[in-house]
Amino acid sequence: MTNCSVRDQVLSFYVKNVFSHLEVESEKLYLISAFQVLQENMNACLPCAPSTRLTPPVKIIKTTFLKLGEKGIYKAISELDILLPWIQAYIQTIL
Numbered sequence: 001m002t003n004c005s006v007r008d009q010v011l012s013f014y015v016k017n018v019f020s021h022l023e024v025e026s027e028k029l030y031l032i033s034a035f036q037v038l039q040e041n042m043n044a045c046l047p048c049a050p051s052t053r054l055t056p057p058v059k060i061i062k063t064t065f066l067k068l069g070e071k072g073i074y075k076a077i078s079e080l081d082i083l084l085p086w087i088q089a090y091i092q093t094i095l
Contacts, residue, residue, distance in 0.1 A: 007090065009058040010083065011039040017065060018076040038087070 019032045054062065065072035 006055050006057055007042065007087075008039065009055055010061070011035060011042075013058060013062060013065075014076065014083075015039070017062065018073055021070075021073050042091075 015032060015035050019035065022032075065076060068075055
């Protein structure tokens with residue numbers, strides 16, 4: 001995760017597109033809140049200029065997500081096991 005715009009857009013994608021489709025339960029609310037806090041904390045540590053244009057990698061993710069419909073939600077959630085270590089590795093490079 002070398003580009004702060006990609007970082008910010010991926011986290012926003014999960015909060016706005018993936019988690020917004022989940023039925024609200026306390027565990028899910030905690031996950032959504034944790035992603036929002038993570039995004040805010042990362043922006044506070046390493047702010048990046050806001051971008052209104054999607055970066056090419058995030059555009060591909062979002063296009064694929066929309067094409068898959070409801071299956072896209074499950075695919076995105078199943079890929080959290082890739083996203084979270086990616087974020088952790090990024091955080092370790094800035095500490």
